[in-house]
Amino acid sequence: MEALRQIDDWPAPTAAAGVVRGGEVVDVRGPRDRILRWASVTKLVTALAALVAAEEGVIDLDEPAGPEGSTVRHLLAHASGLPFEPGAPAGRPGQRRVYSNVGFEVLADHVAERAEMPFADYLTAGVLRPLQLDAELRGSPASELHGTLDDLLRLAHELQRPTLVASETLAEATSVQFPGLAGVLPDFGRMTPNDWGLGFELRDAKSPHWTGARNSPRTFGHFGGSGTFLWVDPEAQVALGCLTDLEFGEWAKDAWPRLSDAVLAEAT
DSSP, X not given: OGGGGGGGGSSOSSEEEEEEETTEEEEEESOSSOOEEOGGGHHHHHHHHHHHHHHHTSOOTTSBOSSTXXXXXXXXXXXXXXXXXXXXXXXXXXXXXXXXXXXXXXXXXXXXXXXXXXXXXXXXXXXXXXXXXXOEEOSOTXXXXXXXXXXXXXXXHHHHSOOSSOHHHHXXXXXXXXXXXXXXXXXXXXXXXXXXXXXXXXXXXXXXXXXXXXXXXXXXXXXXXXXXXXXXXXXXXXXXXXXXXSOOSHHHHHHHHHHHHHHHHHHO
């Protein structure tokens, strides 16, 4: 795809991107086998592990987890009131959308306790190995998965053609949880509402946003502070994933939407 040539002009020393349409890889550019840190894109695989656990009966999405009044669902949807970094809760569950790495760490500990095994092992057995991902969790389940572009594109395929969980489960996970909650979308500002699914950030009508103007409101995914992102647009049946080794910054706020729009224009 001609659109992917845009990454050649990015300031990142290493950039790799690929497009998946209808469950099939359309094109890639950049190194496919270079292992890079996914940062908060990690939350997508952690969320998938929690959904697998829910379908297996290891956990229930509406059972208590986290601070008083919070459930697994609250933790996944950044609605538990837990702060971004360790500290006292920023509010009561269900009041605001408070983006929280801590919440995903608490979630992973909860799954590990119920499954009676380390979360990294559960993630490997429940998600990474079945999807044939060589990616490895090297720390926080909120931000420390390391893997390749090929790994990311296999994840994109799964999110277009789910095999680990029922399609109905993924549909619920990519629909708004606790509608109407306002909050801050990291690096983009306050959004009212700041819609989120079960681990998946939802584009809806957010502006500004890291996806493109051509992306449908149903687009879901995540971006990471290490210059990484994955979005899936179910209306266009297109997914775009990108890994870099340059921290997120102003460069990405311009480059990512422009690439997203070019990919959608060419792919559809």
